[in-house]
Amino acid sequence: MSDRIFNFSAGPAALPLPVLEKAQAELLNYNQTAGMSVMEMSHRCKEFDEILDHAKKGIKKHLNISDDYEVLFLQGGASMQFAMIPMNLYIPGKPVDMINTGAWTKKAFKEVKKLAEWNLAASTEEVNFSRLPHKDEIKLDSNASYVHLCSNNTIFGTQFKEFPNTGDVPLICDMSSDIFSRKIDVSQFGLIFAGAQKNIGPSGLAVVIIRKDLAERADESIPTMFQFRTHIQEGSRYNTPPTFGIYMVGLVMDWIESQGGLEGLEKHNQKKADILYQAINESGFYYCPVDEQDRSLMNVVFRVQGDKEALEKQMVQEAESKGLSGLKGHRSVGGLRASIYNAQPLEAVEALVSFMKDFEKKNG
Numbered sequence: 001m002s003d004r005i006f007n008f009s010a011g012p013a014a015l016p017l018p019v020l021e022k023a024q025a026e027l028l029n030y031n032q033t034a035g036m037s038v039m040e041m042s043h044r045c046k047e048f049d050e051i052l053d054h055a056k057k058g059i060k061k062h063l064n065i066s067d068d069y070e071v072l073f074l075q076g077g078a079s080m081q082f083a084m085i086p087m088n089l090y091i092p093g094k095p096v097d098m099i100n101t102g103a104w105t106k107k108a109f110k111e112v113k114k115l116a117e118w119n120l121a122a123s124t125e126e127v128n129f130s131r132l133p134h135k136d137e138i139k140l141d142s143n144a145s146y147v148h149l150c151s152n153n154t155i156f157g158t159q160f161k162e163f164p165n166t167g168d169v170p171l172i173c174d175m176s177s178d179i180f181s182r183k184i185d186v187s188q189f190g191l192i193f194a195g196a197q198k199n200i201g202p203s204g205l206a207v208v209i210i211r212k213d214l215a216e217r218a219d220e221s222i223p224t225m226f227q228f229r230t231h232i233q234e235g236s237r238y239n240t241p242p243t244f245g246i247y248m249v250g251l252v253m254d255w256i257e258s259q260g261g262l263e264g265l266e267k268h269n270q271k272k273a274d275i276l277y278q279a280i281n282e283s284g285f286y287y288c289p290v291d292e293q294d295r296s297l298m299n300v301v302f303r304v305q306g307d308k309e310a311l312e313k314q315m316v317q318e319a320e321s322k323g324l325s326g327l328k329g330h331r332s333v334g335g336l337r338a339s340i341y342n343a344q345p346l347e348a349v350e351a352l353v354s355f356m357k358d359f360e361k362k363n364g
């Protein structure tokens with residue numbers, strides 16, 4: 001497989017090679033017994049029952065999820081959850097508390113504003129989201145319907161290390177870009193959602209982990225497809241779900257097991273990020289615009305000192321030609337971004353650091 005490059009894209013992102021190989025081996029004949037691809041089988045057949053059950057069990061096991069919660073496989077990506085959550089969980093007269101830490105919370109906020117009363121509980125927009133709000137800057141309303149937060153800001157490269165204590169108010173978390181990257185306590189959250197394409201599988205699928213009692217808040221007049229209740233009752237098969245994506249999630253869960261579970265991955269992710277941040281910190285050529293304590297282990301954002309855009313552009317191109325792909329920073333931030341999700345091997349980070357040193361030598 002020497003023709004595979006190192007993919008630093010923010011998403012869709014690199015998947016574990018053993019997962020892709022397994023899917024390839026089973027593509028024409030699932031499990032060597034079904035005589036067809038997972039893509040071709042009924043979402044209500046026995047084989048697919050097992051596939052969905054396997055994916056769900058893997059998620060529940062790795063995140064240690066209690067039976068108070070349901071795991072759902074939905075469509076519309078993480079972005080549809082921005083609307084579906086207020087549609088289902090907002091209680092009139094009880095505002096939604098929003099913690100604004102970047103582009104993805106702003107998008108969520110836009111939908112909340114259409115559907116609910118809201119409070120801005122905290123925002124770090126005035127420093128261009130280069131840090132997270134400190135604990136004492138988050139003003140929570142004990143009467144809120146829920147609190148919305150994003151655990152890892154894919155674009156700005158910040159990540160919550162600890163989550164605010166919201167008491168009896170459910171904490172809703174967009175974990176699209178760091179779910180399964182570390183151990184978390186699911187019981188701290190009312191609902192966790194994630195687009196699959198960063199750490200769990202292919203795009204087109206969103207995983208939602210919802211405390212079952214919260215689904216009962218929704219008014220029955222909400223269109224059927226938009227009620228969590230429907231998908232809980234129908235086991236994520238009210239309509240045809242993204243079957244191949246669900247199958248891939250199951251394979252990724254098996255791979256996580258082979259990596260020592262979230263404990264193993266957490267260590268591995270810490271090591272990768274340490275190597276990269278250290279290389280940035282030690283050089284006088286690059287810098288990371290994010291406050292040290294808030295830096296993401298998943299999306300490492302960095303720039304060339306003096307924000308030299310032409311040099312950054314050249315760097316992205318040269319990296320690409322050396323098999324280091326997807327390093328361009330998001331258009332709203334500029335600079336560079338290396339996404340080093342679970343599936344990113346250590347060798348990719350080492351190759352990047354070595355390239356960065358060479359580039360600095362030539363251009364510094």
Ligand SMILES: *Cc1c(COP(=O)(O)O)cnc(C)c1O
Pocket residue numbers: 011076077078079080104150152153154174175176177195196198
């Ligand atoms: C990528 C991303 C999204 C958007 O996901 P879609 O599946 O494209 O809707 C939302 N939130 C975060 C934190 C993301 O990283």
